[in-house]
Amino acid sequence: xxxxxxxxxxxHRVDSLKERLTTFSQQDFRELHALRDVSFEVRRGEFFGIVxxxxxxxxxxxxILASIYAADAGRVRMAGRLAPFIELGVGFNNELTARENVExxxxxxxxxxxxxxxxxxxxLEFAELEEFVDLKLKNYSSGMLVRLAFSVMIQSDAEILLxxxxxxxxxxxxxxxxADVFYExxxxxxxxxxxxxxxxxxxxxxHRAMLLHDGEVKSIGDSGEVAxxxxxxxxxxxxxxxxxMGGIADVTLDDVWLEDGEGxxxxxxxxxxxxxxxxGFEAHRAIEGPSFGFSxxxxxxxxxxxxxxxxxxxxxxxxxxxxxxxxxxxxxxxLAPGRYVVKCWVHRDHxxxxxxxxxxxxxxxxxxxxxxAGVVSLDHEVKARVEGS
Amino acid sequence: MxxxxxxxxxREVKGPSAVGGGWSRFFELLWLMSVTEFKKTFFGTVLxxxxxxxxxxxxxxxxxxxxxxxxxxxxxxxxHYPVLLLFNIVLFGxxxxxxxxxxxxxxxxxGIVRKTQFPRLVIPLAVVLTALFTFGLNMIVxxxxxxxxxxxxxxxxxxxxxxxxxxxxxxxxxxxxLSALNVRFRDVAIIWVVIATALNYGTPVIYPLKIVPETLKxxxxxxxxxxxxxxxxxxxxxxxxxESVYAAAGGPLxxxxxxxxxVGVCVAGVWVFNREAPRIAEQL
Numbered sequence: 001x002x003x004x005x006x007x008x009x010x011x012h013r014v015d016s017l018k019e020r021l022t023t024f025s026q027q028d029f030r031e032l033h034a035l036r037d038v039s040f041e042v043r044r045g046e047f048f049g050i051v052x053x054x055x056x057x058x059x060x061x062x063x064i065l066a067s068i069y070a071a072d073a074g075r076v077r078m079a080g081r082l083a084p085f086i087e088l089g090v091g092f093n094n095e096l097t098a099r100e101n102v103e104x105x106x107x108x109x110x111x112x113x114x115x116x117x118x119x120x121x122x123x124l125e126f127a128e129l130e131e132f133v134d135l136k137l138k139n140y141s142s143g144m145l146v147r148l149a150f151s152v153m154i155q156s157d158a159e160i161l162l163x164x165x166x167x168x169x170x171x172x173x174x175x176x177x178x179a180d181v182f183y184e185x186x187x188x189x190x191x192x193x194x195x196x197x198x199x200x201x202x203x204x205x206x207h208r209a210m211l212l213h214d215g216e217v218k219s220i221g222d223s224g225e226v227a228x229x230x231x232x233x234x235x236x237x238x239x240x241x242x243x244x245m246g247g248i249a250d251v252t253l254d255d256v257w258l259e260d261g262e263g264x265x266x267x268x269x270x271x272x273x274x275x276x277x278x279x280g281f282e283a284h285r286a287i288e289g290p291s292f293g294f295s296x297x298x299x300x301x302x303x304x305x306x307x308x309x310x311x312x313x314x315x316x317x318x319x320x321x322x323x324x325x326x327x328x329x330x331x332x333x334x335l336a337p338g339r340y341v342v343k344c345w346v347h348r349d350h351x352x353x354x355x356x357x358x359x360x361x362x363x364x365x366x367x368x369x370x371x372x373a374g375v376v377s378l379d380h381e382v383k384a385r386v387e388g389s
Numbered sequence: 390m391x392x393x394x395x396x397x398x399x400r401e402v403k404g405p406s407a408v409g410g411g412w413s414r415f416f417e418l419l420w421l422m423s424v425t426e427f428k429k430t431f432f433g434t435v436l437x438x439x440x441x442x443x444x445x446x447x448x449x450x451x452x453x454x455x456x457x458x459x460x461x462x463x464x465x466x467x468x469h470y471p472v473l474l475l476f477n478i479v480l481f482g483x484x485x486x487x488x489x490x491x492x493x494x495x496x497x498x499x500g501i502v503r504k505t506q507f508p509r510l511v512i513p514l515a516v517v518l519t520a521l522f523t524f525g526l527n528m529i530v531x532x533x534x535x536x537x538x539x540x541x542x543x544x545x546x547x548x549x550x551x552x553x554x555x556x557x558x559x560x561x562x563x564x565x566x567l568s569a570l571n572v573r574f575r576d577v578a579i580i581w582v583v584i585a586t587a588l589n590y591g592t593p594v595i596y597p598l599k600i601v602p603e604t605l606k607x608x609x610x611x612x613x614x615x616x617x618x619x620x621x622x623x624x625x626x627x628x629x630x631x632e633s634v635y636a637a638a639g640g641p642l643x644x645x646x647x648x649x650x651x652v653g654v655c656v657a658g659v660w661v662f663n664r665e666a667p668r669i670a671e672q673l
Contacts, residue, residue, distance in 0.1 A: 007671065015573070015574060015575050016574050016575055016576040017574040017576050017577060017580065018576055020574060063670070064404070065402070066505070066506050067402055067403070067404050067405050067409060067506040068405055068502075068503065068504065068505070068506055068670045069404070069405065069670055069671060070404035070405055070667040070668065071404060075401055075402075076401070076402040076404075077399045077400060077401050077402065078399065078400060078402050079398055079399045079400065082506075086504055086505070087504045090500055090501060090504040090505050091500070091501050091504075091505055091507070093425065095429050096425060096429075100425065103421070104421055104422075104425065107414065107417045107418055107421055108418065108505060108507065110411075110414055112413070112417065113417055113421070
């Protein structure tokens, strides 16, 4: 039997003694099966990818592997020491210096205090932060923090690493450095379980991968194949689940991508750089007055921006079966650093009510760079001057 | 498989628990966490140590005025009342700081609990340990006062660990109980403030036990903190004109009740914390 995990989500959460003592009615629960009979094996030295859409159970699985959650059924077995982190920088204390934090984090990773201290030099060297060893973390920039955190994890010597999407952090040169480390780890004895949305990273680094969908293992095996089935899963979503029921959707989306200013396909975007967006559709039935829409949804589920367009050029405002549409163009990139998913829909008659395609998640990407406040970064020319000068 | 590297054995992953990850890691983390917290309080500000003393000392001055000038506790009746008062404030301060800080500790360390495999028990115990460090520093001042007021040195001072140990165990047990419960019921922290205040008055901290009316005195002994504080009074300040714990209890019954409560709280603390530990991350 594989690993199972069910969350009981109370429809009304009782979280005070007062309520507990004054409420007599039986509590109602909604059961959420986060993981259902998940079973897999990772060999020593393997770089193993776990992919799946938001809410597919990836994080829950990782937390069970890391002993943060207890599994309801099934068992997990592991050989070797595990770096029990699923997110970078957890456990850092802003009031302490880098030196003290490296020691604390090392101990959390399972090193002895002496070992943790002896790693300090290597950690700082990798992070390129030697000059800031006695600076309190609250004075670090976000990029420096991430470098330090990544470095602590890499230098911890743990035999098994759980990595939840860390590639899109830091500046370009540090990213390159991380990529080098990943290649190195890939060919070493260390075992990595790597959770990501980035299919090119999966194909680049992973020996094998697993696709989770609604808490179940959908496919497992060659990383390229798994990456393709993930993309297929994202595109094949018709309204009302028509495609699931065996019907043919009126229109399908076959490709979505991002490009940088030079037209090179990219997976993640640096903030404030030119961003281009492309998609390809194929009509399977005639569609009158088609409009195509996209929107960018941030990690908090907020639709940050969106646009809808009709067919351009001197053509009839309809699509014939078999016709293909290629959509592309420049987008002003005002997105604040963070993770985004792209939502896509198509409707007929230029009417929002007549959906013919709706995919809540056709693409995932991360905008990287120094963090800003808010959800967008606005172009600004604001100056502060001392009065009277 | 002869020349290959040593391959670790496949071992079952047991999931989150109170101690998880081995005892040596547990103690290293406990030590690091409490030392860190302690350093933050004492080296973060210029007057760190002075500040930690200001609170008990101010309280001491106020209460001293109230009890010697308003309620008129005479020094004939209760020898060395001022030192007794200061000592009690510092001792109870440890209990209050340990339990009060621990209640919300697990909730406050949410990031660590939800995102790393961190031995959960370290969190409340580190709070108690930090309080113990502060207490140790404060005791330097208490001993200075003891000598200054002409109390001792007495050989019974050596028995002080026998008082501190049961108090420490009791504080740890309550810290475990409260921190685990507070994850489930968020108002435990608020309720505890009230209970701790009640305990402050229900324990002979600001008043000596001997001025309490007989029947009430027997009742007070049921509070497990009372025998501890009374014994501390005898050993640290002196037995003259101080009733033994047994005499104050007026019989074995209140003492048995106190012991039962003490053991009950300790068992409940360990049991509740162990039961809740694996699920804490999900409930935050």
